[in-house]
Amino acid sequence: MKVIKIGGGCLKDGPTAKIILELAAARGKGNIFVVSAFYGITNLLISGIEGALASEETIKKNIQDLKTRHQTIVDCLVETPEEKNRTFHKLEKLLGKLEKYYFGIRFTREATPRMRDMIAVSGERISAMILAAAMTSRGIDSGVVLPEEAGIITDGKFMDATALMAPTRENLSLRLGRQVTENKILFVPGFYGISESGEITTFGRGGSDYSAAVVTAGVSADLLEIWKDTPGFMTADPDNIPRCRLIPELTYEEAAELAYTGAGILHPRTVEPVRQADIDIAVKNTYDPDARGSRITRQAMEADTVIKSVSYTRDVAILKIHASGVGARQGILSLITEAVSSSGINIKSVVTSQTCISLLVSKKDAQTAHACIREIYPRPFRESGCRTRVALVSIVGEGLHQSRGIAARCFTAVSNADVNIEMISFGASDAAMYFLVDEDSLDTTIQALHETFFN
Numbered sequence: 289m290k291v292i293k294i295g296g297g298c299l300k301d302g303p304t305a306k307i308i309l310e311l312a313a314a315r316g317k318g319n320i321f322v323v324s325a326f327y328g329i330t331n332l333l334i335s336g337i338e339g340a341l342a343s344e345e346t347i348k349k350n351i352q353d354l355k356t357r358h359q360t361i362v363d364c365l366v367e368t369p370e371e372k373n374r375t376f377h378k379l380e381k382l383l384g385k386l387e388k389y390y391f392g393i394r395f396t397r398e399a400t401p402r403m404r405d406m407i408a409v410s411g412e413r414i415s416a417m418i419l420a421a422a423m424t425s426r427g428i429d430s431g432v433v434l435p436e437e438a439g440i441i442t443d444g445k446f447m448d449a450t451a452l453m454a455p456t457r458e459n460l461s462l463r464l465g466r467q468v469t470e471n472k473i474l475f476v477p478g479f480y481g482i483s484e485s486g487e488i489t490t491f492g493r494g495g496s497d498y499s500a501a502v503v504t505a506g507v508s509a510d511l512l513e514i515w516k517d518t519p520g521f522m523t524a525d526p527d528n529i530p531r532c533r534l535i536p537e538l539t540y541e542e543a544a545e546l547a548y549t550g551a552g553i554l555h556p557r558t559v560e561p562v563r564q565a566d567i568d569i570a571v572k573n574t575y576d577p578d579a580r581g582s583r584i585t586r587q588a589m590e591a592d593t594v595i596k597s598v599s600y601t602r603d604v605a606i607l608k609i610h611a612s613g614v615g616a617r618q619g620i621l622s623l624i625t626e627a628v629s630s631s632g633i634n635i636k637s638v639v640t641s642q643t644c645i646s647l648l649v650s651k652k653d654a655q656t657a658h659a660c661i662r663e664i665y666p667r668p669f670r671e672s673g674c675r676t677r678v679a680l681v682s683i684v685g686e687g688l689h690q691s692r693g694i695a696a697r698c699f700t701a702v703s704n705a706d707v708n709i710e711m712i713s714f715g716a717s718d719a720a721m722y723f724l725v726d727e728d729s730l731d732t733t734i735q736a737l738h739e740t741f742f743n
């Protein structure tokens with residue numbers, strides 16, 4: 289049995305979803321599908337919260353918009369009039385409930401994290417419901433199992449939950465795994481689970497990949513397939529390097545590193561549950577379903593040059609905190625990281641020397657993080673600064689630390705391209721090396737590196 293994840297990118301509208309549906313009908317029987325919301329729906333649901341805080345009219349407009357979009361999809365996907373009516377009716381009910389949530393926000397003038405999560409999951413509930421109905425209308429035995437019914441248990445952290453695998457595994461094998469039969473297609477809405485006290489908690493934006501991995505491990509499936517509208521993991525971003533190539537095999541570590549540095553193929557936490565259970569992930573292209581795609585597996589083969597991909601993210605800023613004797617002053621690092629984390633800001637990475645601590649954060653958080661640090665009293669540092677016009681480049685390949693000359697080749701290539709390197713992190717992971725460059729030099733850097741390692 290496989291678990292197959294269908295992303296929102298494959299569910300753009302009726303016609304694209306129809307292609308996926310037919311693929312699922314032809315190849316998916318006997319498997320579990322974990323699905324995202326239809327494209328753009330989660331954004332609409334979330335912006336609707338701000339709208340509800342602003343005015344009553346916005347609520348009506350938003351609900352109408354959600355209704356029209358989904359009705360159009362139902363019209364395109366569901367084949368029989370009876371099933372169509374049943375689906376419209378269910379949609380109406382779901383949207384009715386959603387409208388009440390928005391009004392709750394409007395009247396209380398407060399959008400709690402709990403309410404935000406309750407609203408955000410509507411997209412996945414609706415897409416699973418519609419896809420199952422579409423299957424039924426084609427005479428295929430299908431059904432929906434909600435995460436709360438299956439028993440995906442989380443740590444209860446709203447908007448950023450983590451699954452508790454021990455109870456989840458126990459529940460899923462009983463309540464989900466046993467429902468799978470040879471000719472049936474089961475749909476599970478992705479993106480969330482429930483806390484031990486029964487609260488709906490989402491896994492963070494893009495979290496359906498992680499849901500699918502949790503389900504895969506929970507039912508001990510043979511494989512997790514991620515269906516995408518792209519060929520798989522590439523040696524570089526095709527937007528920068530049109531000649532980039534597909535990576536046929538990656539280790540869990542390599543995939544996790546690439547997910548973090550913005551390859552956009554997988555949610556960064558997806559590998560956690562499947563790696564523990566030692567189950568492979570196959571990234572498949574729905575436009576070319578017979579192609580092999582990328583396979584993530586424990587024993588992935590090494591690339592000739594060790595390096596498998598050059599990736600980057602522009603969404604990074606660097607905060608530099610200058611203090612002398614960093615390594616000899618107990619607690620300075622935790623003082624600084626706590627000041628930043630306590631305002632809800634995620635620290636992407638930390639690099640320190642004896643005279644400077646560098647924190648990497650998202651660009652949007654840079655100014656706030658810097659302000660938090662400057663408020664620490666008494667001030668444990670001499671000087672601080674913030675640079676936002678930077679980009680992070682990473683080269684990824686398991687074993688790059690054991691292979692002689694990789695760093696030299698990398699930095700020679702960058703220096704020959706006349707690019708200055710601002711910060712390096714080498715050694716923290718077995719599969720990646722990072723450095724920062726000026727944002728304007730990013731394209732040149734990526735091209736130089738790709739040329740060096742892949743041509």
Ligand code: ASP
Nearest residue numbers: 324325330493494495496
């Ligand atoms: N629909 C959710 C989001 O857009 C989860 C997902 O698609 O992975 O964040």
Ligand code: MG
Nearest residue numbers: 295296494497
């Ligand atoms: Mg996604």
